[in-house]
Each structure stands twice: as C-alpha cells, then as structure tokens.
Amino acid sequence: MTALSQEEAFARIRLLRSPNVGPVSYRQLLRRFGTAQAALVALPDLAGRSGAYRVADEGRVANEVAAVRGAGARYLFHDAAEYPVLLAELDSAPPILTCRGDTTLAAKPCVAIVGARNASAAAVKLARQFAGDLADAGFVVVSGLARGIDGAAHQASLNGGTIGVIASGIDIAYPPEHADLQEQVASQGLLLAEQPPGTEPLARHFPSRNRIIAGLAAGTVVVEAAPKxxxxxxxxxxxxxxREVMAVPGSPLDARAQGCNQLIRDGAILVQSADDVIELISAFSGAPRSTFRESVASFDYGSDELADTPADVAGLLTVAPIGVDELIRQSGESAAAVQLALLELELSGRLVRHAAGRVSLTL
Incomplete structure (x- = not known):
C-alpha cells in the first residue's frame, strides 16, 4: 500500500469508531468511496433519512491517538504490509489493530495454544512443554494472556517468539496478576489489541479476541477445556x-477435559506432543486434515463493487441468522445490491453480523 497521510489515517480510525461500523462495513465503505475521509461525509445519508446519525467525534479520536502513543503502541491498518497475512484472510479481520512489539513474528509459522483458566497442574505443565518445544522448532506461539493454559504457553515461548492478543485496550493489563507477563510479551514478542485504549475487558470482547487468536495461526491446540x-x-x-483444530485428550472423569474430548469426537485431531502439532502444521497447505468445522458460506464478499441502488432485502431477514449468499439467491438481486442493503441496515443499527458470513435482524 502507499503510505497513508496523517489525515486519512485519522479518518480511518474515526470511521471505525463511528456507530454500527464493523469490520465488514468498514471495508465496504472504503471500497465504495475510496477513502475514509469521503466515507465519513457519506455516512449520515447512508445510515438513514432521519439525520440523527453522527460519526465519531474528532476530539474523542484525537484523545485515543494520544493514548495509543502514550502507551508506547502504534496502529496497524488492514492494508499495511506488516498486517498478519493469515489474519487478513478472515472476512471479519480487524481493520485496525494497536500493537506493541515485533510485528514480523506474525509472518512466521504460528500455532495457537489455548485452554482452561482453572487448568489442572498436569495441563499447565503440558502446555509449557508444547509451547517450549514449538518455540524451539521455530514456531510462534499465539494465545490470549489469560490465567492457566494461556499464561503457561506465553511464559514457555517468550524467548522463542510469542504473540499475545488481549480483549482490553493496549494499555490495560488483564488479569492484573499478568501485568508483568503482558509487559514481557510486548517487549520480547508482540502484543495486539482490537479495542481502543482505556477499554476494560468486557465479556462481549472475548469472542472477538478469540477470532484474532484463531486467525493468526495455521492451527489451534486446545490443551484443556470445559464444555461451552x-x-x-x-x-x-x-x-x-x-485452519487445523487439535486437542489433547483427557480423562472422562475430569470436567475440564470434556471439551477437548468432545472436539476430538467432532473431528479435531488428537495430539499428544509438540511433534504431533509440528507434523500437522508443517504439512498445512490450506486444506486441514481436521474435520472440525461448520459449513461456511462460499460467497466472495470482496468481488463486487457496491451498487448505487440497494436491494429490498429487509423483508427476507429475521432474528435467525442466514447466509448472505442465500439472501442473494432468494432476493434475485445482484450481490452488490444486497451488500449495499445490508450495509444500510447495519449502519442504522438494525443488522447483526455473525460468523461464517451470516446476518440477522437485531432483537
């Protein structure tokens, strides 16, 4: 990409912080209007005819930029050369991240290691063994800096390369007892956050954090996990x-192992050592051997420019999620027209986007 001007970079942050603008609508707006500055001008009209829609306040965004700098962090935009390649493949990839540390780590082979916060001593030991062996073999370990398995994985891979993805702002340490570990990850590895600085980690932020962890890695290893x-x-x-989904089996008598055992029943690959993981990831070519996945809509959301006239698709939607490709088939409209209709619904607060390219009306 060509270097962003300060004005356009600021406008991009402001666009993403505007009401009801998410990763998909952000990219659609940039595609339609060419720049974030132009998109900001058009947003109120796109959002509806009431005139009530207001883009993110300039002063608030200026304070955010100052807070990012104050935390020793910087912004990483979706089209930057150093933006993680595997993460960029996701339709829901964060358009803007804040980061501290070495972004080149994300370009190396990455494996995610996740698991229970209240992990057993045996599982914590195993997570350390997996992470240390993977780091020694040249793999970067990705996790979420949570208690239990996450923390053990980061600690064991600090010297070899680790990436921590947090659900808070880049300036917030959570859990508090991992403040030193988070600082070590930022100084020796790479720390990433999607939320603006100052954001406390709320429950709704963790699934978003988890998609980044999964998106960064060629495969995810679950060491110990309870159901749900x-x-x-x-x-x-x-x-x-x-991506590859791998799980370490455990005793059926331990509730913390039930999630892993269920994953294996559902098609995840059983792994018992780092060598098992390395064998799978080294041979990964985009066609994983694990069969643990739900059906994913095949529609290419980036293939069409947005049309000038939106399709009338609101009547086809309910609170039950449905794939965008199915909406296109049923509406008889072009993909571009349907995407524009969905964008307008999202900006007006009437649309929710779900995983696997599905959408629904808000409750």
Missing amino acids: SGSLITARLAGEAG
Whole structure:
C-alpha cells in the first residue's frame, strides 16, 4: 500500500469508531468511496433519512491517538504490509489493530495454544512443554494472556517468539496478576489489541479476541477445556477459517477435559506432543486434515463493487441468522445490491453480523 497521510489515517480510525461500523462495513465503505475521509461525509445519508446519525467525534479520536502513543503502541491498518497475512484472510479481520512489539513474528509459522483458566497442574505443565518445544522448532506461539493454559504457553515461548492478543485496550493489563507477563510479551514478542485504549475487558470482547487468536495461526491446540468454554469458541472459529483444530485428550472423569474430548469426537485431531502439532502444521497447505468445522458460506464478499441502488432485502431477514449468499439467491438481486442493503441496515443499527458470513435482524 502507499503510505497513508496523517489525515486519512485519522479518518480511518474515526470511521471505525463511528456507530454500527464493523469490520465488514468498514471495508465496504472504503471500497465504495475510496477513502475514509469521503466515507465519513457519506455516512449520515447512508445510515438513514432521519439525520440523527453522527460519526465519531474528532476530539474523542484525537484523545485515543494520544493514548495509543502514550502507551508506547502504534496502529496497524488492514492494508499495511506488516498486517498478519493469515489474519487478513478472515472476512471479519480487524481493520485496525494497536500493537506493541515485533510485528514480523506474525509472518512466521504460528500455532495457537489455548485452554482452561482453572487448568489442572498436569495441563499447565503440558502446555509449557508444547509451547517450549514449538518455540524451539521455530514456531510462534499465539494465545490470549489469560490465567492457566494461556499464561503457561506465553511464559514457555517468550524467548522463542510469542504473540499475545488481549480483549482490553493496549494499555490495560488483564488479569492484573499478568501485568508483568503482558509487559514481557510486548517487549520480547508482540502484543495486539482490537479495542481502543482505556477499554476494560468486557465479556462481549472475548469472542472477538478469540477470532484474532484463531486467525493468526495455521492451527489451534486446545490443551484443556470445559464444555461451552471460550477455548471451544476459539477452536470453532479456527475450524470456520479452515485452519487445523487439535486437542489433547483427557480423562472422562475430569470436567475440564470434556471439551477437548468432545472436539476430538467432532473431528479435531488428537495430539499428544509438540511433534504431533509440528507434523500437522508443517504439512498445512490450506486444506486441514481436521474435520472440525461448520459449513461456511462460499460467497466472495470482496468481488463486487457496491451498487448505487440497494436491494429490498429487509423483508427476507429475521432474528435467525442466514447466509448472505442465500439472501442473494432468494432476493434475485445482484450481490452488490444486497451488500449495499445490508450495509444500510447495519449502519442504522438494525443488522447483526455473525460468523461464517451470516446476518440477522437485531432483537
């Protein structure tokens, strides 16, 4: 990409911080209007005829930029040469990240290691072994800096290369007892955050954090996880992205192992050592051997320019998620027209985007 001017970089941050603008709509707006500065001018009209829509306040964004600099961090835009290549393949990839550390780590072979916060001593030991062996073999270990398995994985891979993805702003350490570890990751590895500085880690931020972890890596290893845990969300997102999903089996008598055992039943690859992981990832060519994934819509969201006239698709939508490609088939409209209709619904706060290219009306 050509170097961004200060004005356009500021406008991009302001665009993303504007109401109801998410990763997909952000890219659509840039495609349609060419620059974030032009998109900001057009946003109120696109959002509806009431005139109530207002883009993000300039002063608030200026304070954010100052806070990022104050934290010793910088912005990483989606079309920058150093933006992680595997992460960029996701339709929902964050358009803007804040980062501290060595961004070249994301260009190396990456493996995510995740698991229970209240992990058993045996699982923590195993996570350290996996992470240390993977780092020694030249792999970068990605995790979420949580208690338990995440922390163990980061600690064991600090010297070899590790990436921490946090659910808070880049200036917030969570959990508090990992403040020193987070600083070590930032100084010796790479620390990434999607949320603006000053943002406390709320429950809704963790699934978003998990998609980044899954997106950065060619494969995700779940060491220990209870049913319905965040680690299983990461595994599902990795499967949806077409990446390897691996799990360490455990005793059926331990609730913390039930999630991993279920993953294996559902098609994840059973792994018992770092060598098993290395064999899978080294042979990864974009067609994973694990079969743990849900059906993913095949529509190419970036193939069409947005049309001038949106399709009337609101009547086809309900609160139940449906694939965009199905909406295109049922509406009889062009893909570009349907995308513009969805963009207008999203900006007006009436649309929710889900994983695997599905959308629904808000409740």
